[in-house]
Amino acid sequence: MSSAATLQHADVNDAHHEHHHHETFISKYVFSQDHKMIAKQFLVTGIIWAIIGGLFSVIFRFQLGYPDSTFPWLEDLLGHWAAGGKLKPEFYYALVTMHGTILVFFVLTAGLSGTFANFLIPLQVGARDMASPMLNMLSYWFFFLSSIIMFSSLFVQTGPASGGWTIYPPLSALGDASSGAKIGMDLWLVSMAMFIVSALLGGLNYITTILNMRTKGMSMTRLPLTIWSLFFTAVLGVLSFPVLLSGAILLLFDRNLGTSFFLSDIVIAGKILPNEGGSAILFQHLFWFLGHPEVYIILLPAMGMSSEIISVNSRKPIFGYMAMVGSVFAISILAFLVWAHHMFVTGLNPFLGSAFVLLTLLIAIPSAIKVFNWLTTLWRANIRFTPGMLFAIGFVSLFISGGLTGIFLGNSALDLHLHDTYFVVAHFHIVMGVASFFGMFAGVYHWFPKMFGRYLNNTLAFIHFWITIIGAYLIFWPMHYEGLAGMPRRYYDYSGWTSFNMFNGLNEFISLVAMIVFAAQLLFVFNFFYSMFRGRKVTETNPWGSNTLEWTTPIKPGHGNWPGEIPEVFRGPYDYAKDGKEFIPQNVPVGDDESKGH
């Protein structure tokens, strides 16, 4: 390792000097191969998508909150999709579908892993760049291409895909089933294929870099927990995304080439289709074989970053480092073995269902270990409430709230009642949506100084945090009650029902809070772009007093990260409060009289 590291250092260092002279705007900001710039590209693209996806939810919340009102400005904005100021059902479903697709894939997968895996892996393992900077660049540009295709699908005449982000056939397979299942659906599938290529190029790179490019002394058990979680995230993605790709391709065949993978015995729009022998349920297996690991692809980076940020700002080692790594490992294994818990009511073989109940509820054990370890890390700490720390604490709170409701839904007997109700909406928004967003915010606030050499405005950050956490609970907590009352999700209007029309006031309240929370996110976006250029400048290399290697680089590291040698690592990343010292960075040699840590 040592000779390899030196060689690599010599190489890149020379290249670094040369680059300095020839770097053009295009090679530095557009087709950059510097992992830090690619990370920023992912982050900014993710932010743009988050605004679009969030705006969609605000628009469809207008329909849910005020089903009897009309809003003329909606017609100005959306044209015939909101003729007369009232959203059409077809477009309502398109908005719901795109909201899910955008936030799950484009924001919380590409925007989250893409940003932080790219930014943190080389910096924290002590590498000049990713194993393959070229593939890394391609990973972003495939994501960009995918984004362009998905964005253009918003403007086709028949509208974007509207069958839900899970795109179950036959609804997504037959143009006659809904107008969103026409060209919009083909674009969705092609865009997703490009997205998967991007995820695979990125993931292979992350795994290779973590396994092969660690600096001298950085053994696997000295990796920060961020890197461990990003490592398992990448493994999950590389193993599960290809399955979705196969599902997407088979669906394209069914749509355009007359095959019958997912179609059988269908009469639609007065036509008797010739397709026989396919299985609509097969698609769900293919989809959820990605779809469930995908939940952890979204969640694990947030867990890893929160662990790191909690430890740094508690000024205390993370409690049970090996247990934390072990539980992420256990979660990753289990993530592949629970997919059919999304399918308890499809007529699944009951015995198979019972296996999935057992495996699903098993996930609660490593999750509980993580929660208790975070709590113990806070115990007898000396906590600094930086914005990053607040969001990390918020992450833990949301992870508890949303995780516990998973115990309801993973139990097939209860799922019979709660499946596809607002209970599910509340559950996954809290545990995977908002919690992961909190992890992402924590990461942005914590590493912004490293990314841009400036700080975000703290006051705006505090306002952002408090509105967001209070708002998130106000939106999603009462939804559990709607779910317990059996109120189905993905309904455009409840007024025709005697069973579900008692929540009108609550729906209006939720819509109002959603608008306020969305506005608070704009505050963050403004803070982000303003501080990038005008924020308070970082004056010290290690502003948080952190142990990890990224804070040993210059305030604004160039391509190659360290101007001189890559530092050697002598210890684990969490030597805080050890031997009376506040913190001991990883590159400080172990003294003779030092007590033994973990």
Next chain:
Amino acid sequence: MKEFLIIALSVLVFVVIFQIAKASEYVSVLKGEEKTRKQNNKINAFFLLGFLIFGLIGAWYCNELYYGKTLFPQGSASVEGQEVDSMLLVTILITGVVFVITQILLFWFSFKYQEKDDRKAFYFPHNTKLELIWTTVPAIFLTVLVVFGLKFWFKITADAPKNSIVIEVTGHQFAWEFRYPGADKVLGKKNYKLTTAKNSLGVNFDDPASLDDIHVNTTMHIPVGIPVKMVIHSQDVIHNVGLPHFRLKMDAVPGIPTTQWFTPRITTAQMRDQIKNPDFNFEIACDQLCGASHYAMRGVIIVETMEEYKKWLAEQKSEYLTLFPEKAPKENATDSIGKQITQVLPVKK
């Protein structure tokens, strides 16, 4: 105009917040950044404690507001659903205790161990005994939940009881149709390729068993106290027979029939009396996104006494006679419809 005002107001609020935020940055430079940081630390710690207290009060208040609107107070309308309810209750209790304890610890620790000049963080990297405890305790509680859950799961997914009434439920965009087997208690065969505008379910009338089958739309009648077995089909996309009052649901998948059974415990009339709502109906809600009018794919279940049910059934004309009225023997036109059917039908072995 109103929209314009709202936008103007929002922009104003934004500008004000931003100016305050900017000003606070300058103030912190004047006051000394370290001092401001410590002050903010105290404020945020205090807010975290406040969030815990108001959060717990809020959760209690939310329960006061909405518990009555869930389906618990009225109880399950099916015998099987009562078990779901009691399992829900046990799960709420267990997770509720965990929720309260962990959230209190999280926010209380955050408040209590906020940064103080005279405090040093305690070096506590791991403790095997503690970690074993909080691996084992959740495992025990989860085992309990899994055992009870699976016991019910195997019961409800097992074959329906022998005395069940069989009803075929078919979903299509965007309505429900029902087929009753008639006097021979056997549903006639069907083939989706026979579907026409009139024969909307594609029933094969060459099958003698189909001649007495009854076909109704939207509203399903069932008797109270007897298990009902639904055989569920879909003609186009995936639908879901969602029965919130009976605590059950099952997908309707094209090409792959599914089944679901339950025992109604209370009639529609009794339920109307109990919750004092004369307009109440048990509804079938489609619970799987099925297209533009998914939200309006409504069915109704009328649970009635056995006598009422038999009377209703006797009043229904078989689908065969509805579609081919010329097949009905003329001389019996004045007789009751039920009698007509038995005479037209070939004898079933």
